[in-house]
Amino acid sequence: MLYVLSKITRKYGSRTVLDIPLMEIEKGKIYALLGPNGAGKTTLLNILGFLEVPTTGDILYRSKTVNFSESSLQNLRREVVMIDQHPILFTGTVYKNVEFGLKIRRISQKKRGIIIEETLDLVGMSAFVQAQAHRLSGGETQRVALARALAVSPEVLLCDEPTSNLDVENQTAIINTLKQINEQRKTTIMFTTHYMYQVSSLAHHTFFLDHCKLTATQAESFKLCR
Amino acid sequence: MELLVDSFLSAILLIFSLDTEVLSIVWVSLKVSGISTFFASLMGVPLGFLIAYGFFKGKRILIIFLNTMLALPTVVIGLFVYSFISRRSILGSLDLLYTQKAIVIGQIILILPVVATLTIAAISRIDERYRKTAMTLGANRWQTACVIFREARFGIVAAVIAAFGRVIAEVGISMMLGGNAKGFTRTMTTAMALEYDKGEFILAVALGIILLVLSFAINLIFNFFQGRTRA
Numbered sequence: 511m512l513y514v515l516s517k518i519t520r521k522y523g524s525r526t527v528l529d530i531p532l533m534e535i536e537k538g539k540i541y542a543l544l545g546p547n548g549a550g551k552t553t554l555l556n557i558l559g560f561l562e563v564p565t566t567g568d569i570l571y572r573s574k575t576v577n578f579s580e581s582s583l584q585n586l587r588r589e590v591v592m593i594d595q596h597p598i599l600f601t602g603t604v605y606k607n608v609e610f611g612l613k614i615r616r617i618s619q620k621k622r623g624i625i626i627e628e629t630l631d632l633v634g635m636s637a638f639v640q641a642q643a644h645r646l647s648g649g650e651t652q653r654v655a656l657a658r659a660l661a662v663s664p665e666v667l668l669c670d671e672p673t674s675n676l677d678v679e680n681q682t683a684i685i686n687t688l689k690q691i692n693e694q695r696k697t698t699i700m701f702t703t704h705y706m707y708q709v710s711s712l713a714h715h716t717f718f719l720d721h722c723k724l725t726a727t728q729a730e731s732f733k734l735c736r
Numbered sequence: 737m738e739l740l741v742d743s744f745l746s747a748i749l750l751i752f753s754l755d756t757e758v759l760s761i762v763w764v765s766l767k768v769s770g771i772s773t774f775f776a777s778l779m780g781v782p783l784g785f786l787i788a789y790g791f792f793k794g795k796r797i798l799i800i801f802l803n804t805m806l807a808l809p810t811v812v813i814g815l816f817v818y819s820f821i822s823r824r825s826i827l828g829s830l831d832l833l834y835t836q837k838a839i840v841i842g843q844i845i846l847i848l849p850v851v852a853t854l855t856i857a858a859i860s861r862i863d864e865r866y867r868k869t870a871m872t873l874g875a876n877r878w879q880t881a882c883v884i885f886r887e888a889r890f891g892i893v894a895a896v897i898a899a900f901g902r903v904i905a906e907v908g909i910s911m912m913l914g915g916n917a918k919g920f921t922r923t924m925t926t927a928m929a930l931e932y933d934k935g936e937f938i939l940a941v942a943l944g945i946i947l948l949v950l951s952f953a954i955n956l957i958f959n960f961f962q963g964r965t966r967a
Contacts, residue, residue: 559872561868561871561872580877584874584876587871587872587874588874590872591872591873592868592872594865594868594869596865597865597869598863598865598866598869600866600869600883600886600887601886601887610870610873610875611873611874614873614874614875614879615874658873659872659873662873662874
């Protein structure tokens, strides 16, 4: 198992926003995370992305217990990338945005150029390489954010509603890219969505969150949703 | 009214004649204000950044304290610094009183809270998603801070410009700590006060015009950077 979460809770003050007794995530699979607004989906993604520390419980990542110290989390974050529901691009060009994670990893300039070209090509944004990031449309921003995440070749990709507020064309482009990278790179993907057709066309497994609790998995969730 | 018109016309002539006294006063003002803004920014920007970016106990109290310091009158700062650098006081042996250094010290105290609070405001306006995005892409704390700083750069520049605008127009500190010595510590504002006392309006009006033009230019630049922040 890539992740094993046991007895994970997340509280803000006295309010519990997540309560998961057990959750297992296998390497190389695509997971859909379903649930109503406020169910705790984003909090769960933040915890899986090592951006938020659970209030209680343990996480096993690659069979090792996660130590929640900042230095340890920082190393883990280099393997797991999360794309926000409304991703934000840094000021500057599309090239500079995709380059960010690669520069941090001290990848040579020549190699960076090749990777950026490849990933922008993968998401169909090659023509925008020198465009100013803040001038892009919502769909284009989402695709550049995906390219920026994919450029660092993550083991795990976490996407918070990757196609929300996008037109059909952009939705298809994102879904196809996720499928492609899972097949080619065996990247583990977890995405949240409200669209059932995305779950059936993309996910190998599903989780259903309701009122901060994992209420069903896989086939059960389909029944619940229907 | 006639006096004002006559003084205004004579002042314009004085400015365009590049009078050495006017130039000397303007130079002292720009030099002293520039140096104090530089040092206040050197301390105020990192201070503001640390306060805005960090999570620590007493953060709100510190912000309230800095906001309170914004209202500190220049004469109070003048008195405060004077009590440290006057001949018989603790730093009297350094002979700082009635020097440009004394004005710089007072002005730094005046604008340090301006730079710090406006930097805090600039950093606080930055969307939380920048921090999260940098972190998820593998950035460490320092690299994440650099991202935030970069996104807030226009707001920070605006903070520095606002501080310069504040300091170049102040009179209390320059008068009390500089002593208004001709060609040495005489700034635009202290010269204007002196000329007014003497009943000589031409030089005062000329300096007033220069100060207004400078203020206009500073505001123009400030607005440009404020606009860039909002864009």
